[in-house]
Amino acid sequence: MATARKRQVSLVDTKYYHCISRCVRRAFLCGEDRVTGKSYEHRRQWVEDKLLALAKVFCIDVCAYAVMSNHTHVVLYVDDKKANRLSDKAILIRWHKLFKGTLLTQKYVQGERLDKVEQLFLTRTIADYRQRLADISWFMRVLNEDIARKANQEDVCTGRFWEGRFKSQALLDEPALAACMAYVDLNPIRAKMANTPEESKHTSVQKRINAAKDAKQPKQLARFAGSPRKHMPKGLPFELRSYLELVDLTGRCMREDKRGYIALQTLPLLARLYIAPENWLTLTTQFTETFKGAVGRSNTLDSYYNHLNAKRRTNISHCEQLLG
Numbered sequence: 001m002a003t004a005r006k007r008q009v010s011l012v013d014t015k016y017y018h019c020i021s022r023c024v025r026r027a028f029l030c031g032e033d034r035v036t037g038k039s040y041e042h043r044r045q046w047v048e049d050k051l052l053a054l055a056k057v058f059c060i061d062v063c064a065y066a067v068m069s070n071h072t073h074v075v076l077y078v079d080d081k082k083a084n085r086l087s088d089k090a091i092l093i094r095w096h097k098l099f100k101g102t103l104l105t106q107k108y109v110q111g112e113r114l115d116k117v118e119q120l121f122l123t124r125t126i127a128d129y130r131q132r133l134a135d136i137s138w139f140m141r142v143l144n145e146d147i148a149r150k151a152n153q154e155d156v157c158t159g160r161f162w163e164g165r166f167k168s169q170a171l172l173d174e175p176a177l178a179a180c181m182a183y184v185d186l187n188p189i190r191a192k193m194a195n196t197p198e199e200s201k202h203t204s205v206q207k208r209i210n211a212a213k214d215a216k217q218p219k220q221l222a223r224f225a226g227s228p229r230k231h232m233p234k235g236l237p238f239e240l241r242s243y244l245e246l247v248d249l250t251g252r253c254m255r256e257d258k259r260g261y262i263a264l265q266t267l268p269l270l271a272r273l274y275i276a277p278e279n280w281l282t283l284t285t286q287f288t289e290t291f292k293g294a295v296g297r298s299n300t301l302d303s304y305y306n307h308l309n310a311k312r313r314t315n316i317s318h319c320e321q322l323l324g
Contacts, residue, residue, distance in 0.1 A: 008168055008294070009136065013304040015078045016063065016171040017136055018180045018295075020288065021144055022071040022163040032069075043151060044202045047072055050146055052220040057094050059083035059134045061222035063236060064180075066187040067202035073184040075171070076136055077222050079234075083134035088126045095129045098142060105129075140166045169288075172296025172304055174237055175273045175323045179280070180295065181236075182247050183287035189251045190285060197247055205247055212244065227272075250284050279322045290322070291315050297323050 009017065032039045044067040051074065055062045059082040064075040086094075092105050100106070104122045107114060114122060132138040148161030171177045185197060185205035194200040198209045204221055211218045217240065224243060225235025236243075275283070282290065293314040294304050305313050 008170060008308075009078075010170065010304055010307045011078060011080055012307050013300065014170050014172045014296075015080070016177050017076050017078070018169040018171055018184070019074045019076060019136060019140055019166050020071060020168075021140065021166040024160045024163045043147070044069075046150060047143070047147055048202045050143055054139060054143055055220055057097050057133070058139050059086070060136065060139050062204065062220065063177075063222045064184040064204045065202075066184050066200070066204070068187055068191065069193070073187060074140075075177075075181055075184055076139065078134055078136060080134040083130050086130070091126055091130050091133065094133060101125075101129075136168065169291060170294035170296075170304060172294055172300035173323075175275055175297065176295040176300075177236075178238060178243070178246075178273055179275070179283035179323075180287055181243075182250055182284045185247050186251050186254060186284055189254055197244075197251055205244070208240070209244065212240065250280065253281060254285060275323065283322055290318050295319060295323075 032041065047067045048065070051062060051065060051067075051072075054060075059079045061077040061079060062074065063077055064073070066073045083091075089109065092101065092109050095101055096105070096109065101109075102125060104114065104118055105125060107118075108122055144162050144166065151161050152158055169180070171180050185200070185203055188194040188200040188203060189197070197203075197205045200206050207218045207221065217223050223235040224238055224240035225233045226239050227237065287295075294301060295315060296304065296319060298316070298320055301313065301316060301319060
């Protein structure tokens with residue numbers, strides 16, 4: 001039986017989560033139908049556009065993504081503090097970009113006066129919306145439902161587009177986050193859909209590389225804030241340049257189909273995370289095959305499972321072996 005989503009999300013332990021959605025009709029719904037020859041590649045752009053649009057509405061940042069032919073990978077950062085800081089009106093304005101809301105929420109946004117009873121119901125509604133805007137289940141639900149609706153309309157059919165609910169993994173520390181992001185960004189290369197990261201269409205790494213050419217970071221994605229420190233600004237705890245170099249070197253090794261040694265001095269980010277090069281290649285090519293639940297070092301896993309009161313603790317041996 002699948003684990004309830006609330007039993008997998010612990011914002012006390014981590015704000016980072018890896019989400020995977022897979023098509024029901026895997027062969028061609030997001031790619032090319034080998035039988036008819038019809039291409040559905042344009043749907044990958046649907047997913048990318050919707051994903052980045054939702055990042056502007058939800059209090060959830062997109063750290064990495066890859067839209068493949070039959071599935072999507074997304075690494076998300078839940079900014080619940082931002083959701084709590086937003087005013088009531090700001091929450092409603094954001095929600096109305098996705099849904100109509102209620103008669104009371106519409107009246108409030110338009111500046112109409114509400115009596116005490118209406119205000120009471122409005123307060124409860126706003127609290128619900130505030131929680132939803134920092135909820136990965138709602139984020140993925142809005143993303144996947146919109147794509148499914150458009151695809152079914154194009155195919156003139158009904159029924160499921162996605163294979164059940166999306167899968168999620170908690171990324172509990174820096175090594176897990178870095179490995180998962182690199183795994184996601186290198187998915188097209190591993191699937192032989194691209195030769196280099198900059199040629200990997202519909203991925204976060206391509207968007208980051210294009211922006212980096214102008215010494216910028218894409219506004220739609222979570223920013224790289226640099227090395228972790230005591231007063232850490234919001235953003236990914238890595239240097240952008242180091243991360244891109246790491247992805248490029250890893251991708252090169254994967255294309256050559258080698259699992260050989262990569263000198264630590266050429267990989268400052270990898271050295272700082274204390275991950276052995278041979279383990280890094282395993283992590284970035286077999287992340288979802290190796291880990292079926294939360295990912296992190298032993299101490300972070302213990303804290304995560306304790307907060308969730310979980311009796312069954314998966315991935316312990318694999319995390320100890322590969323992450324130390």
